[in-house]
Amino acid sequence: MAQAVQSFRDLVVWQKSIQMAVAVYRLTEGFPREETYGLSSQMRRAAVSISSNIAEGHGRLSTREYRQFLGVARGSNFELQTQIEIARALGKGDSKLLSEAEGLSHEIGKMIFGILERIRDQASQN
Numbered sequence: 001m002a003q004a005v006q007s008f009r010d011l012v013v014w015q016k017s018i019q020m021a022v023a024v025y026r027l028t029e030g031f032p033r034e035e036t037y038g039l040s041s042q043m044r045r046a047a048v049s050i051s052s053n054i055a056e057g058h059g060r061l062s063t064r065e066y067r068q069f070l071g072v073a074r075g076s077n078f079e080l081q082t083q084i085e086i087a088r089a090l091g092k093g094d095s096k097l098l099s100e101a102e103g104l105s106h107e108i109g110k111m112i113f114g115i116l117e118r119i120r121d122q123a124s125q126n
Contacts, residue, residue: 008058013111017051017073020104024080027087027097035092043083047101049076050108067119074112081105 008014024047028040035041050073057069084102087093 005058008055011054011058013108013115014051014054014058016104016108016111017047017054020080020101020108021047021051023097023101023104027093027101030094030097031087031092039083039087039090039092043080043087046076046080046083049073050080054112063119063123067116070112070116070119074109074116077105077109077112081109 005011021044024043028035028043031040053069053073053076057066057073060066060069081102084098084105088095088098
C-alpha cells in the first residue's frame with residue numbers, strides 16, 4: 001500500500017528533478033566561459049524551474065492550480081530537452097553528462113504526464 005504524500009519532498013518526480021538539476025549544473029560547469037550567460041544559464045534556469053514548479057504547485061490549495069504548475073514544469077522540461085539538443089549539436093559538454101541529464105529529463109516528463117493524467121481521470125470521475 002502506498003503511503004500518502006505529506007510533502008512535495010515525498011514526490012519521486014520532485015526528487016528526480018532535483019537530481020536532474022544537479023546533473024545539469026555538473027554538465028554546464030564544463031561549458032566554455034563564453035556560455036556563462038548563454039546556454040549554460042538557460043539550461044540551469046530551466047532545470048531549477050522544473051523542481052520549483054512541482055513544489056509550488058503541490059503547495060497550492062486547489063487541483064486546478066496544481067495542474068497549472070505541473071504544466072509549467074512540463075514546459076520547462078521540454079525547454080531543457082531542446083537546450084540539451086542544442087548543446088549536443090554544438091559539441092558543448094561531456095557526452096556522458098548530456099546523456100544523463102537527457103535520460104532524467106525524459107523520465108521526469110513521463111512522470112509529470114502520469115500525474116496530469118491521474119488528476120484528469122479523478123476530475124472526470126467526480
